[in-house]
Amino acid sequence: MKQIKLPNLIKGGIHTDERGQISFINDFKFDIIERFYIICNSDEYPLRGWHGHKIDNKFFYCVHGKVRVHFVKIDNWESPSKDLQIENILLTSEESNILHIPEGYANAIEFLESSSKLISFTTLPLTNVEEDSVRYPFDYWLINE
Template structure:
């Protein structure tokens, strides 16, 4: 499986705005987190997932979601291509990152908030955790 964007939309009338992603299924979701990076540390990187799929939705502000396909969990190549998708509160889309990838979350604005929907039960998180230094792959290009 490859990363993908599940596009939603917005509906606006005299009552306000509704944002939606109707093609997203909560069938395999086990838990969720709301991520708010600090202004001093706007990049949360790199966390890999052998078993967990991640789904990201921007609630406020904007983010860059960077990801790499891991070739070797113990010693991944530093030359792996980094892909990036930008999300904002106005996009109404979910970025799906399947198992086998590491990701980095970069806030682009103060007070940005991102929901992360996870597919792995909390009891299995220890066997899934793969972390790499924040500068392991260059995201500033």
Template structure:
């Protein structure tokens, strides 16, 4: 399985705006987080997941989500291809990253908020979470 965008939309009327991603299924979702990177450290990198799938939705501001397909969990290649997707609050869409990838989350604006849905129960996280140094894969700045 590969990462994919799940498109949504917005509806605005006299009562306000409703944003949605109707094709996103909550089957298998165990927990969620809201991520706000600090202005001093706008990149959260690199966190890999052997078992957990991640789903990201931008609540406010904008983010670039970078990800790599891990080839070896203990000593991954440093020349893996970095894929990048930009999520904007104004574009209601979800990014699904299946298990087997590492990701880096880069906020592009102050006060940006990212919603993250996870499929792995909290008691299994210690078996899944693999962290790499922030500069393990070099991001284009």
């Protein structure tokens, strides 16, 4: 029987004392991570997406500011339904959490504050990206928020 994987939030914490602040996510494991990117959108184009992954898993961590990650479970890679349910999670630098989006989803990243920064961790080697990556127009699914 195939295991059904759903997006989930890996919670961390922030410790502050007279020396400063430490953000941590002790339950996040790096053993499957192949590479990472730091993303900072322009104020003119605060939305990146939609980007789907057939076999890659994505992990998102907000380093600075506020970012909303929208995601849909793809029903058909060549012609997905336009009325798929859009879910989203708000990530902020004030909370130390990582959003895991498993394979089979498309995501769009919305930068809510100027100079927000997001780290995207990925599980797929760069040599396999072409066979996995599916892009849709940024307005394929309308975000109403």
